[in-house]
Structure formats: structure tokens, C-alpha cells
Amino acid sequence: MYLARHGWRVAAVDLVDRAVRQARKKADAAGVDVTVLCGDATRLDEVGVPGPYDLFFDLSCYCGIPPHRRDAYAAGLTTRAAPGAQLLMFGYGPEAFDDPISCVTADELRARFAGWQLTDVTPGTNPVPTFWFTLHRAAVAA
Template sequence: MDRDIRTVDDVLTLLDGLFAPEADRWTGRGADWWDDFYTDRCRPVPFFVARPDENLVSAVERGLLGGGRALDLGCGPGRNALYLAERGFDVDAVDLSATAVDWARERARATGTENVRFLRGDAFALAGSDLTGPYDLVYDSGCFHHLPPHRRVSYLALLEQLLAPGGHFGLTCFAAGDGGMGSELSDTDFYREGAGLRGGLAYPPEALRGIFSGLTELELRRMRDEPEDSERFGKSFLWTALFRRA
């Protein structure tokens, strides 16, 4: 008989178990799943391309993001981390998958990019040790929508710990509604039905505004579709958002 819940972390761990094995994909236990995902580099996965997000490029070019220290959460093969490093940011980039991190390091060597540090691991576990704030920019392209609802608590705590006062938080995630992607089940139904994350959670804009209400919204829009020959990545089934900490 289990009667050992004493802390918030105990509760979060218990809830993680309701989503296993999908929840394992974003914790240290899920590294093998992501390693398999990234092994075949020829797979037709949109974000395998070596191109930065169009919204990130736009924010830099408009002067909304002006350099400093940056953290790329769930960096994958490093496309956004390398772009930021090439634009003068000092970048820490973290991913669960050693395979993805090795790929990102290969791309960095091929482009001669030096001011980026790739780390393999769980960002929640690395915060405060390998990931030491404050960061002027925390950027997440596709990690947030894979978190179970209860792990938003951990995510907001991570931002509170690592994002500098006056710093920026950039996000792309699955969009709810026409032309979007991801599951639109309510948070309650995810737990009630026990059917896993179904590939990721779709968010309406008002939900993102509520979750990140402690930050100032600068921009929230659909990502623009980019043609195949573009130097930028863009898929309209995603939201893009930029927030600033007071």
C-alpha cells in the first residue's frame, strides 16, 4: 500500500505515471525514445531542417531581441541555437537526446560556430547546476506542447528561476482551431480518460495568455508558412509567442 506522498514533487511524479510512457519522452527516462526519433536524419520531419524559426528571425531583425545569454529548451539538431549564436548570443542549448545533441554539435563544427554550448539532459534537473541563469532569452520551439498539464507548474518555476528581469521568453507550440495540430481535450479529460498526450497538446491563444500571465505579451500569432526554398522554418499549425519579464 502506497501512502508516501509528502511534497509537491511527489504529486507531480505520481501524475507523471498516469501519462507513461508518453510522459517519459520529456524526462530523463525518455532519452532512448528521442534517440530513436533522431537516428534517421532523412525522415520527413519538418524541424530536421537546418533553418531557424521565422518568428525568431523576425524578432531579431526587428530589434526585439538584442543579444546576451540565451537558453534553447529542447534544441533538437540545433537550428535555432546556431542561429542565435551566429547573431552574437552566448547560447546554452539542452535536449534529452544524445543523438540530437551530437547532430547539433556536428552542425556547429561545420559552420564554425563557437559561442554555443550543447547539453544533454532534462532541463528541469539541470537548472541550477549546468543551466545557471539569468538568461536574457529563453526560447522553446516545440517542447512545451509535449508536457502533461501538471508539468506546467515545473515549467513556470523554471522560467522564474532562469529568465532575467527584463528578459524575453519565446515560444512555438501546437495551435488549437482550424489548421492547427494536437489534441484539444481539456486538461480534466486528459486525466479522466487516461489516454496519454495523443502526440501533444493544442493551445488556444487565451490559454497561453493565462498560463504566462506573469509576463508581458509582445506578440502572439500563427507562425507563417515558409516555402521549401526559404532560409527560415515556418508551419502555420503552430503558435508563435514572445513575452517579456518585468
């Protein structure tokens, strides 16, 4: 809602239908133009997410994606990223949970997001290890 109020074209994707309905109601009540789509973030072509976008915001979405689907997520974002786009991602560190898949590391992001540069990793302030990652997509060569 915040970005839409400040002139951004916003599309949001969630797998949970109830969350999508609530988000649509909030956008309507706020009088902002937000495209809220229900679907799998690793299958953005099927969901119908347009592009290109200059900014992506991921609040723990990536951490919830099984490792075998994370390349598809990265490819979907990359396809929709304008040259010079920015990805801001919040994620849990490897020590946050007992399971080995609900986390993200800087090395993994460097490997999975071809054509992007990891430019910042800032520790979060949560009681468990968390991080804010900033990635930039390469700009078109002149």
C-alpha cells in the same frame, strides 16, 4: 548557431541524446560556442543550465511537455530570465491534434508564466493551427 554567430551566449537543452550529439557536431563544425546539454527541460537545475538569459526560444518544446510538468518548465525559465527577458514560443493550437495535451493557448501561458506578460500572439502559417507567442518578463522596478 545563428544566435551564437551574432554574439549571443547560447545554451540549448534537448532530451534526446542523439539530437544533442548532432547539435554539438554542428556547433563544432561551424566554429561557434554553444553549450548543448542533454536533459529534461522541466528540470533545468539538474541539467546545469546557467543564466541569466535575455532571450528564450522554444520551438514546440512546451507542447511536448505533459501538463503536470509545465509549471516546472515555466519556473525553470523564470529563474534563469534576466529582468526584461523575452520568450519566443512556437506552439500548436488546440485543434491541431486529436489529443488535448499537445497544444498551448494564450490563457494557459498567462496562467503558468507568473511575472511574464504575454505581449503578442501571431497565427502560424502551417496547415494545422499554430501560433507564435511572445512573452516579456517584468523588468526590475527602479
